[in-house]
Amino acid sequence: MSQKLTHLQDLNRLIPYAQMVGLEIARDDKGLLTKLLAHPDNIGNEVIGAIHGGVVGGLLEHAASFHLLHELLDRDTIPRIINVSFDYLRPALLKDTYARGYIVKQGKRVANVRVSAWQEDENRPVACANAHFLIA
Amino acid sequence: MQDYLTEIATIIVDLPHCKRLGLKITRLDQGSGAMELPPQADFIGNTKRQFMHSAIATTLLDTLCGGVASSVYDGGRTVATLDLRIDHLTPLDGSKPLFAEAECFHRNEDVAYIQGWAWQDTPDKPVAKATGTFMTNGKFQLQPKAPS
Incomplete structure (x- = not known):
């Protein structure tokens, strides 16, 4: 399991976008986590100092694909995203932000993934998303 | 451009x-409104095929749809993405600029409904399409500039 995590972390480190905004792959007792580091360049609202909605969207999309990579064995290609629907629930302030994915349904060709992002409390999400990926 | 539109564009x-x-x-x-995003090596999400990360199209369309939602009301308003x-229609070529256009297709006192498209080669070959709903938050406010 930890070998797989290391592999995903290595893969993530090679992705320029992930490095630009500060996306990391980690693990806790509940499973795989995608982390967006608090990075001043990610600010999209200077009045309240909130992270740009597009970067929060990026975290959710990235977390969904890495969750799929983690669950679908023997795959190294990043699954292709078909579409995604984001709900913005609370302002995401300039703090580390976490996201966790959950596969609602995995078919032969398409996977439906739900992702939730939070900052200090997983029960108070800042945003969530539902995405479809082509996996075949 | 009217003053408040120039102001919104500058703030964004x-x-x-x-x-x-x-x-x-x-x-x-x-x-x-319309936007353009020149390519950068840092935008790549798939290094093998040199595609941009899908988050780049998401960010471009989120920004533009939000800006258009702000512009809808006379004098401008701040908005929050609901x-x-x-x-995501096609992969994004990492070597080409991204273009986007968006328009409001419905509004009321509380909500602006915006749709947008992004393309790379020609406008009739979209690479991504967006639909966003934005809550309006009263009058537009100048955002303080970050200390330089």
């Missing part, structure tokens, strides 16, 4: 993340 391109990406607003009218749906 000066946001730290928009600056980092190098987003340009090429047009902002009341209820519609939801955003993105159809």
Whole structure:
């Protein structure tokens, strides 16, 4: 399991976008986590100092694909995203932000993934998303 | 451009993340607008095939749809994204600029409904499509500039 995590972390480190905004792959007792580091360049609202909605969207999309990579064995290609629907629930302030994915349904060709992002409390999400990926 | 539209456009391109990406607003009218994003090596999400990360199209369309939602009301208003749906139609060529256009297709006192498209080669070959819903928050306010 930890070998797989290391592999995903290595893969993530090679992705320029992930490095630009500060996306990391980690693990806790509940499973795989995608982390967006608090990075001043990610600010999209200077009045309240909130992270740009597009970067929060990026975290959710990235977390969904890495969750799929983690669950679908023997795959190294990043699954292709078909579409995604984001709900913005609370302002995401300039703090580390976490996201966790959950596969609602995995078919032969398409996977439906739900992702939730939070900052200090997983029960108070800042945003969530539902995405479809082509996996075949 | 009317004063408040110029103001909205300036505030958007000066946001730290928009600056980092190098987003340009090429047009902002009341209820519609256009943007351009020149490519950067840092935008790549798939190094094997040199595709941009899908988050780049998401960010471009989120920014533009939000800006158009702000522009809809006379004098401008601040808005908060309620939801955003993105159809990622084709992979994004990492070596070409991204262009986007968006327009408001319905509004009331509380909510502005915006749709947008992004393309690379020609406008009739979209690479992504967005539909967003934005809650309005009263009058537009000048955002303080970050200390330089």
